[in-house]
Amino acid sequence: METMKSSLKLVVGIVTYHPSQQTCERIMMLAEKGIPFLVFDNTPGENFWPTAIHPNVIRRGLNLGLGVALKALDEASQQAGYSHMLYFDEDIVFDENTILWIHQWYGHHQPDSRAGLIWFNYHFKGAKAPEKSEAYPIKIAMSACSLINLEAASLIGGHTDRWFLEGIDYDFCFRLVQNGFQLLGVDHCPGIDPFANQPGIFYTDKKGRKRLVRIQPMKRLWNFWYALLDLTWRSLIQGPRNYAYLFFRNIFTYAYDQISAICWTYWIRLWKK
Template sequence: MPLSHPVVVGVTVFQPDEAQSAALCRRVEADPRRTVVFDNGGLPEAAAARLIGDGALVLSEGRNIGVGGALDAIVRTASEAGARQVLLLDQDADFSAQQISALEAALGRLQGSGVPVALVGPRPEAAPGRKAPASPRRPYRSDHGSLAPVEYLATSGSLIDLEAYAVIGPFRSDFFIDGIDLEWCFRAWAAGYGCWMDTGTALPHRVGAGVIRSEILGIEMPRQPLFRMEVYLRNSVYAWRLSHVPRRWKLRQAAYLPLQILLYWADAGYRPNVLARLALGVLDGLRGRLGQPRGLP
């Protein structure tokens, strides 16, 4: 089917509940842009049929291939369809067609000023009871009006330029779920393409199931399932060996990860098996053992 708009919307889903499936169907009905949905498992047949009937393309490999693999499948499909950009969302994202247009305009302003752009994304906000993803500013870079250069942005809500993607390369499918956006954005900056946050456009994020806080340690983090925390540690430690990841980030993580481990372990009741799994995640990162995590639902 020929595209009527240069932007394709890509949505990754995994075991969406009834409300999430219904919201996805409504957004496809309301947005004239072509939507590509990648089902990593659990999309109801009725919802898939409704999406297809409304013009969406539903992809699946019949198993959970992880977020990185799903994102790359969406991008390949969008590129083959002739799109110039792809807007990536997860199943929780409440992001309107008007907000996508705002990102399109922002990307156009940057490119019109001769700025090489990998992506433009919204300002992350915390949904009630959650923690917003970090988006630290890129040092030694100036703002372009309401657009701020950032080290990395969550993929959900990011408008990816496909010409830049072709140069930067695919998302890391072997990271599976955590740190994928961070690694790709650092790789983008190393290749000469910037990642920009539109401070005038916001997207609430629903990471994890609440927040773990410690006033003593002065940190807070999302409350994640054990397999997610293990993968986060694994990928963070593995990233220390990547030359395009800045030394400043590696040093920060070297100080921060032990505090996160302690906070997570305390929240889990200091159970020995939890600490053992966290230690395995760190060891996997040191040894370069990536791919599908243990304990995957």
């Protein structure tokens, strides 16, 4: 397959907290394959990472949360001269083919510099050759599996460190849109599995998509609802106002998901008895 010459200078970014053996193996795979990467480790205590990758690991010995970690990765990646960061949560499965496919996709499609974020896990619809997989506009994205334009991130001040965990990706996408950047979705990237390392119950919805059912701690629910209310208010005041509906609706969607998770979890337990 021929691709156009690409200006993409990609680094893989990962945030960890008490990483599993599988997460460590994926990170060591990046090191062995010579794929540029940076890790922000939120695990408290002593540095347990192999000496060979110490230059690639940012540690402060405390759990500072996802917001601080992503902001630090934004800044470190840009300072190191990379144009884009491909971010993965520690529990997202990916492999070398994932990185290669994204490189080839970028080289073929050459997205505009106004593409602030490209989400490669929007709705997986089966693998395709990268030149045949078209990007399309989306309104919001998760951080995980996203290719982040570091120049765009710098212009908007990077990820917020006001919040510990919930709502950080929504806030980042919202500020990109406010500043004229695009959010794009791509459906056919191979090797990504967002469910393999996730605890909970899974089911397939009417559209054939795999869904995760998991009861969240109440503190996490309150934090996410607070973030969504904050984003709703800001979108009403600052615009674009159509995002107010999106954020406010998600308050009820998230509540419904939790009620469903409770029902599914206890029904499954009773059924297994």
